[in-house]
Amino acid sequence: MIKVRIPTPLRPLTKGQGEVDAQATSITEMIDTLNTAHPGIKDRLCDDTGELRRFVNIYVNEEDIRFLKGKETSLKDGDEVSIVPAIAGGSSCQA
Amino acid sequence: MADLVIPQTILDDMVAHARELDPYECCGLLAGTNGAVTHIYRIKNIVASEGAEKLSSFDPAKAAHLERLSPAERAEIAFVMDMQDFSTAKKNIRNKGLDLQVVYHSHPHDPARPSITDIKIATDYEEIWPKINLPIPAYLILSLMDKSKPDIRCYWIKGGTVSTAHITTSN
Numbered sequence: 001m002i003k004v005r006i007p008t009p010l011r012p013l014t015k016g017q018g019e020v021d022a023q024a025t026s027i028t029e030m031i032d033t034l035n036t037a038h039p040g041i042k043d044r045l046c047d048d049t050g051e052l053r054r055f056v057n058i059y060v061n062e063e064d065i066r067f068l069k070g071k072e073t074s075l076k077d078g079d080e081v082s083i084v085p086a087i088a089g090g091s092s093c094q095a
Numbered sequence: 096m097a098d099l100v101i102p103q104t105i106l107d108d109m110v111a112h113a114r115e116l117d118p119y120e121c122c123g124l125l126a127g128t129n130g131a132v133t134h135i136y137r138i139k140n141i142v143a144s145e146g147a148e149k150l151s152s153f154d155p156a157k158a159a160h161l162e163r164l165s166p167a168e169r170a171e172i173a174f175v176m177d178m179q180d181f182s183t184a185k186k187n188i189r190n191k192g193l194d195l196q197v198v199y200h201s202h203p204h205d206p207a208r209p210s211i212t213d214i215k216i217a218t219d220y221e222e223i224w225p226k227i228n229l230p231i232p233a234y235l236i237l238s239l240m241d242k243s244k245p246d247i248r249c250y251w252i253k254g255g256t257v258s259t260a261h262i263t264t265s266n
Contacts, residue, residue, distance in 0.1 A: 005226055008219045054141060057178040062228045064182035082226045085219075086141070087122070088175040089200055090212035 002030060002075050005082040013038045022081075027058060028071045030081065045083065057084040097263035099196060099233060099249060101125065101132045106264060108135050110245045113201035113237050119143035120174040124181075125197035125235070126188040131265075132196050136184035139177035140200075174200050185229070195224075197249065199235040207238035207248040209257055217252035233260040 002022045006014050014020055020037070024030035035042035047053050050071075058065045059082040065073045075081070105125065112121040122140050127133040188195060209217070217234055224231045231253070238246040249260040 007223060054177055054179060055175060057182055059227055064185070066179060066182055067186060082223070084178070084223055084227060086175050086178045087181065087198060087220065088212075088216050089120075089122075090173045090210045 001077060003078075003080045004030065004034065005080070007083055007085050009085060010041065010044060010083065013041050013044070024075055026071070026075055027060070027065055027073045027081075030075060031071070055086045057086075058082070059084060097130070098251075098260040099130050099132060100263045100265050101197075102265050105132055105135045106247060109199060109235075109237055109247070112137055113203070113239055113245065116140065116143050116201070117203045117239055120201045120203060121237075122174045122176055122198075122200040124184050124188070124195060124232075125199060126184075126191070126193040127196050128193060130196065134188070134191070134193060136180075136187070138180045138184060140174040141177050142173055142175055144177075185227070189228075195229045195232050197235045198232045199237065201237045201239060203239045205238065206240060207236040207246045209234060209236060209250055209252060214252055214255060214257060218255045221253065235260075235262075 002024055004020050004022050006018055006020060008018075011018060020034070022030050022033045022037075024033050031042050031045055045052060045056055045058070052058065052065070052071065060068060060073055060075065061080055062082075065071065109121075109123070112123065115121070119142065120140055121137070121143070123138045124136040125132045125134065126136065185195070213234065213236075221231060231251075233249050234252055235247065235249040238248075240246065247262070249262050251258050251260050
């Protein structure tokens with residue numbers, strides 16, 4: 001079983017859960033499995049061509065999958081996957 | 096006592112970065128050890144590189160993390176880090192045995208204070224840093240409101256609360 005950490009903005013899709021379990025042997029399979037359980041999540045992570053969006057990083061045990069084998073990165077039982085949204089900010093609307 | 100010590104050369108580099116991207120915002124990371132900054136990493140701002148027209152039409156599906164923001168807050172998003180650049184920097188920081196110290200960005204037309212959006216996103220990120228094995232950084236904002244006299248200020252943003260992080264400049 002793979003443990004997947006879901007960032008706050010995506011939790012509406014996981015009924016508020018910050019961590020979900022997935023049975024998968026690769027990132028591609030994990031995304032498909034997540035999308036079956038939580039429809040819509042794949043669109044948030046991948047663009048129309050299926051590539052990971054530049055607004056998102058996926059880390060497997062703290063390593064960015066871009067430095068592993070991308071979406072073909074293999075997963076094994078006990079791996080921890082973190083979905084991380086891009087750091088962003090704005091300039092007006094002073095607090 | 097200073098929370099952070101930043102070499103003048105790195106401050107100069109940040110100001111140069113901000114001026115290069117003006118009127119867009121620049122963004123990046125500072126790394127070092129125990130509050131002593133030694134390295135700067137410029138990160139591509141997707142908003143600046145893809146053009147302002149994208150700013151008002153952020154596809155919520157593309158920028159999922161912006162969904163929690165109100166339309167007004169979303170419209171004022173001015174920088175989004177290219178996460179490929181971010182990961183490259185993160186890897187380099189780790190390989191050098193350094194820690195992330197600061198996330199910086201510029202405010203070309205506004206004061207060097209965090210916006211509501213800055214605070215909201217920093218607060219969301221608070222729980223992410225430890226999961227990717229990085230300490231919670233200070234947030235540095237560089238204002239170019241007075242073009243001839245950039246104003247640089249640094250903050251801690253924790254639990255939605257902003258406090259000043261004191262900077263000392265070294266040579």
